[in-house]
Amino acid sequence: MYHPRVENEIITLGIETSCDETAASILKGRFEILSSVVASQNEIHSIYGGVVPELACRKHCEIIRSIAHESLDKADVVLNDLDLVAVTRGPGLVGALLVGLSYAKALAWGMKIPLVGVNHLEGHVMSAFLAQPRIPLPNLSLLVSGGHTELFIMNELGKLEWIGGTRDDAAGEAYDKVAKMLGLGYPGGPEVDRMSRSGSATIKVPAAMMNSSDLDFSFSGPKTAVKHIIEDYKNKGLSLPVEDICASFQASVVRALINKTLFAIEKTNPASISLSGGVAANGALREAFLRLGEELGLPAIIPKLELCQDNAAMIASAGANRYLSNPKDKAWLDFLEMDPKSSWIPNGD
Amino acid sequence: MKNMFLEAIVLTNSVSMTIEFGKFLGSKLVAGYSVFLNGELGAGKTTFAKGLCTGLGVDKNFHVRSPTFSLINEYRGKLPVRHVDLFRIENEEELQNIGFFDQNFKGVLVIEWANKFNLEHTNDTISIFLDDVDLNSREIKLTARSNLIKTLVELSPLDLKVVNN
Numbered sequence: 268m269y270h271p272r273v274e275n276e277i278i279t280l281g282i283e284t285s286c287d288e289t290a291a292s293i294l295k296g297r298f299e300i301l302s303s304v305v306a307s308q309n310e311i312h313s314i315y316g317g318v319v320p321e322l323a324c325r326k327h328c329e330i331i332r333s334i335a336h337e338s339l340d341k342a343d344v345v346l347n348d349l350d351l352v353a354v355t356r357g358p359g360l361v362g363a364l365l366v367g368l369s370y371a372k373a374l375a376w377g378m379k380i381p382l383v384g385v386n387h388l389e390g391h392v393m394s395a396f397l398a399q400p401r402i403p404l405p406n407l408s409l410l411v412s413g414g415h416t417e418l419f420i421m422n423e424l425g426k427l428e429w430i431g432g433t434r435d436d437a438a439g440e441a442y443d444k445v446a447k448m449l450g451l452g453y454p455g456g457p458e459v460d461r462m463s464r465s466g467s468a469t470i471k472v473p474a475a476m477m478n479s480s481d482l483d484f485s486f487s488g489p490k491t492a493v494k495h496i497i498e499d500y501k502n503k504g505l506s507l508p509v510e511d512i513c514a515s516f517q518a519s520v521v522r523a524l525i526n527k528t529l530f531a532i533e534k535t536n537p538a539s540i541s542l543s544g545g546v547a548a549n550g551a552l553r554e555a556f557l558r559l560g561e562e563l564g565l566p567a568i569i570p571k572l573e574l575c576q577d578n579a580a581m582i583a584s585a586g587a588n589r590y591l592s593n594p595k596d597k598a599w600l601d602f603l604e605m606d607p608k609s610s611w612i613p614n615g616d
Numbered sequence: 617m618k619n620m621f622l623e624a625i626v627l628t629n630s631v632s633m634t635i636e637f638g639k640f641l642g643s644k645l646v647a648g649y650s651v652f653l654n655g656e657l658g659a660g661k662t663t664f665a666k667g668l669c670t671g672l673g674v675d676k677n678f679h680v681r682s683p684t685f686s687l688i689n690e691y692r693g694k695l696p697v698r699h700v701d702l703f704r705i706e707n708e709e710e711l712q713n714i715g716f717f718d719q720n721f722k723g724v725l726v727i728e729w730a731n732k733f734n735l736e737h738t739n740d741t742i743s744i745f746l747d748d749v750d751l752n753s754r755e756i757k758l759t760a761r762s763n764l765i766k767t768l769v770e771l772s773p774l775d776l777k778v779v780n781n
Contacts, residue, residue: 324713362715383726414685435662436682444657444684489724491658495751576647609690 281583284367285359293342353586356384357608364607372600381599389582395541402480412544432483441486466510475523642671652730655746696723
């Protein structure tokens with residue numbers, strides 16, 4: 268018979284397999300990370316001694332169990348200690364999501380404990396609270412990653428309202444593609460950030476949707492503009508000012524992100540702002556985001572890098588939070604039919 | 617076999633015109649069609665796909681986005697639409713692994729960077745190549761079975777012309 272512990276002591280296993288990373292985490296209460304394991308290519312290579320195709324859904328199958336058990340061991344927790352399983356249900360590749368979902372269902376069913384299906388983006392937003400649990404609400408959250416660029420307002424812990432996002436490319440994707448066009452490799456977003464430090468933003472790159480009156484972004488425009496700038500230099504037989512192009516592109520992207528965040532603040536009047544997702548590692552964006560908070564007198568939270576990138580601690584936290592909002596609900600134990608949701612932006616659900 | 621296929625070409629001079637043409641094409645598609653979208657980075661594949669999806673009845677307010685990172689986006693229009701991007705896919709094995717060859721799908725497939733792989737060009741395939749003439753203008757080349765191309769040329773709101781080889 269299942270007896271949940273008191274709220275701040277429940278032990279949650281988080282599972283994340285929505286994209287390239289296989290991750291598991293053990294969380295205590297809503298925000299205390301006991302362990303967080305993300306399978307890196309190196310680890311996989313050392314376990315399997317061979318090359319594993321990076322995007323293979325099969326990779327998740329092969330390592331999910333060992334990653335979950337590693338998270339238990341690192342947290343010094345055994346299966347019997349678990350009170351809850353939280354798993355990413357979407358958005359993501361169906362084949363990849365199914366691996367985590369099936370593993371989580373089997374485990375929760377076998378242990379007779381509840382299971383929560385979590386939105387990956389809600390997890391990212393919750394990562395700010397893992398960094399700093401007492402962020403004043405409402406919190407305005409800017410999520411920027413390889414696959415997403417979204418603005419959410421959170422009036423109540425874990426309840427997201429979507430207020431804007433990209434209309435085409437995600438910011439991280441545009442960074443990676445600009446890197447490729449400049450011959451900096453793919454993915455090379457961080458490389459563009461690094462190069463731009465020694466360049467100056469002297470080349471005109473159109474901003475990503477500065478004039479429209481909504482909270483949406485478009486990063487396809489600046490990306491294409493960079494392409495034509497490169498062609499121009501090549502046609503004229505001039506050598507490419509790679510650093511200046513990087514700096515100019517970066518300035519355009521950061522300006523759009525910050526201006527839209529400012530616009531969103533004016534519209535929603537939050538008590539705090541937070542930045543999450545892999546692109547939160549970008550130096551210029553971090554600086555500008557913190558400065559924005561400072562200027563407006565709003566607490567601005569950027570979680571540390573491990574929490575910004577895909578991980579399972581954020582999934583465990585979002586799951587625990589949902590579960591604890593109504594732990595007596597029988598629905599948490601009725602999960603066998605739960606299916607993956609490939610396209611799913613959280614909005615009031 | 618080759619002469620069963622025809623090529624047609626159209627020039628657009630703005631993003632909205634490119635979207636408009638995509639919308640026209642989308643409105644003529646039925647379940648089972650595949651649209652291959654090729655062209656360099658920044659050529660307008662995702663922009664074209666936006667138009668296609670609008671033509672396929674995907675809600676205008678629904679953001680059709682680049683699937684480069686997500687690999688496969690799914691939309692509900694009059695028909696289900698699967699928007700795939702092979703940019704990040706390195707080999708056939710990965711193509712298998714992402715569930716690309718799912719036989720049960722009954723809708724329209726839109727595949728960016730299709731020519732990275734030797735995908736079968738069937739009677740229900742429309743292959744599109746986008747070339748960016750300048751920042752806003754695009755040359756859009758369509759290859760498909762000849763009677764389909766002829767129908768499209770007849771109905772096209774823009775000046776779509778058959779290319780005579």
